[in-house]
């Protein structure tokens with residue numbers, strides 16, 4: 180079984196003007212597709228791993244019986260596939276606001292505004308390519324903001340991802356060029372947390 184690009188449940192224009200259609204199209208059809216293709220290529224030698232869900236591969240990344248170069252490829256491209264699949268889902272304009280999550284954010288951070296401030300600050304400070312995540316720690320159920328490098332998925336370190344912001348330049352450069360803070364500010368409009 181090969182991994183596949185999940186269907187995008189909305190049009191490329193759906194997140195305009197905050198995320199432009201051209202960026203959406205390239206991000207989904209080129210970047211995400213490449214992660215899927217390279218993940219499948221990395222699994223080619225390992226038929227026993229091909230039917231396993233991406234979550235399982237990433238949670239067990241350190242112990243997979245694979246060559247080290249393939250482990251790196253599965254981590255990077257598998258992580259890319261997992262992270263982007265979640266990213267598209269969370270930005271779906273037809274999503275309803277999640278009241279339970281908002282309560283949890285209020286309890287953990289004091290207010291949604293304070294949470295947004297901390298998350299924005301974290302994303303602005305992330306050096307190079309990576310993601311800023313809101314995660315739930317599986318051992319104590321606490322909500323935490325985490326910056327993770329490259330395409331490392333939260334599930335690789337026992338964190339449950341709630342949502343993540345892609346701060347690779349490919350996610351915003353066409354529209355925002357070097358203005359990452361503006362991209363982050365505008366992302367709150369499409370996330371529709373409140």
Ligand code: MN
Pocket residue numbers: 206210263345347349350
């Ligand atoms: Mn991306």
